[in-house]
Amino acid sequence: MIREQEQEMSMRFDSYPENEQFARMVVTAFLMDLNPTVDEMADVKTAVSEAVTNAIIHGYEDCVGQVSLTCRKHGKDVMVTVSDQGKGIADVERAREPFFTTKPEAERSGMGFCFMEAFMDEVHITSAEGRGTSVEMKKHLHLPAGE
Amino acid sequence: MEFLYETKTGSLRIFTPREIDECVASEMREEADMLIDNYQIRHLIFDFSNTEFMDSSGIGMLIGRSRKMGYIGGSVEAENLSERVQKIFTLAGLPKLITVVKEEQYD
Ligand SMILES: Nc1ncnc2c1ncn2[C@@H]1O[C@H](COP(=O)(O)OP(=O)(O)OP(=O)(O)O)[C@@H](O)[C@H]1O
Ligand SMILES: [Mg+2]
Numbered sequence: 054m055i056r057e058q059e060q061e062m063s064m065r066f067d068s069y070p071e072n073e074q075f076a077r078m079v080v081t082a083f084l085m086d087l088n089p090t091v092d093e094m095a096d097v098k099t100a101v102s103e104a105v106t107n108a109i110i111h112g113y114e115d116c117v118g119q120v121s122l123t124c125r126k127h128g129k130d131v132m133v134t135v136s137d138q139g140k141g142i143a144d145v146e147r148a149r150e151p152f153f154t155t156k157p158e159a160e161r162s163g164m165g166f167c168f169m170e171a172f173m174d175e176v177h178i179t180s181a182e183g184r185g186t187s188v189e190m191k192k193h194l195h196l197p198a199g200e
Numbered sequence: 201m202e203f204l205y206e207t208k209t210g211s212l213r214i215f216t217p218r219e220i221d222e223c224v225a226s227e228m229r230e231e232a233d234m235l236i237d238n239y240q241i242r243h244l245i246f247d248f249s250n251t252e253f254m255d256s257s258g259i260g261m262l263i264g265r266s267r268k269m270g271y272i273g274g275s276v277e278a279e280n281l282s283e284r285v286q287k288i289f290t291l292a293g294l295p296k297l298i299t300v301v302k303e304e305q306y307d
Contacts, residue, residue, distance in 0.1 A: 070221075070222045070223045070226075071223055073221050073222060073223065074219065074221065074223070077221075092284075095252075095253065095284055098253065099253070099255055099288075102221055102253075102255040103255055103256060106221070106222045106255065106256070106257060109222070110222065159260075160229070160260040160261060160263065160264040161256075161260050162256055162259040162260040162263055162292060164256040164259050164291070164292050165255075165256045167291065167292075168255065168256055168288075168291065171291055
């Protein structure tokens, strides 16, 4: 069997907060053979957690919908896409600003997108009001195998 | 989920769990508020010894508790932060609201 250099996995799950941990575990397991450092793995895990939480809390704020998660690995490059068909983002540039949140009453801090940007190399947001949001993130793993 | 905690006249130490995400943060929020009210807590300590992972949901929960303690004239501290949690704290500007106790200060 000839192995493709690039591998992809994808999953869909209901927008319950309990599924966040599950999503993080799947991504962690999928990336394990790239031998990321503990820090790199934590970076990706945090970014996945942020994007998935946003889909659940904001995208499907008062309903249950499906969250899609796709993860691709190619050499030392990792790409993660999280999307929902929820309510969408009115102003994407504003949403990216630190401390901007539409849910201050729910004790949100408005740091989600900042964490994604801090921990990944690239973050692309595509969104349409009433149609949904897709967040595509890339990270190049730098350090050699091992710790 | 059951959270480990210790109370001592007016002070509450909460041992935060291994991972703090939205699920865990919302339970911690409720439990901490209940304990703060029931035991008339004035000094709240989050002990992060066991925590390896925290996302922005944890930040929101911590800011909320720090506000609550502010209203009642109390204080909030965070102890035993892993490098990872420290990084999250710094990025979110949390050290401005919560006193981060460094290990050196023990001895
Ligand atoms: N998937 C999504 N669907 C709809 N709106 C979204 C989505 N993701 C983000 N948003 C909007 O962008 C804002 C900023 O998101 P961000 O993750 O930075 O902060 P937050 O989720 O409000 O707070 P925190 O992540 O700190 O808990 C949100 O308040 C929300 O209005
Ligand atoms: Mg968020």
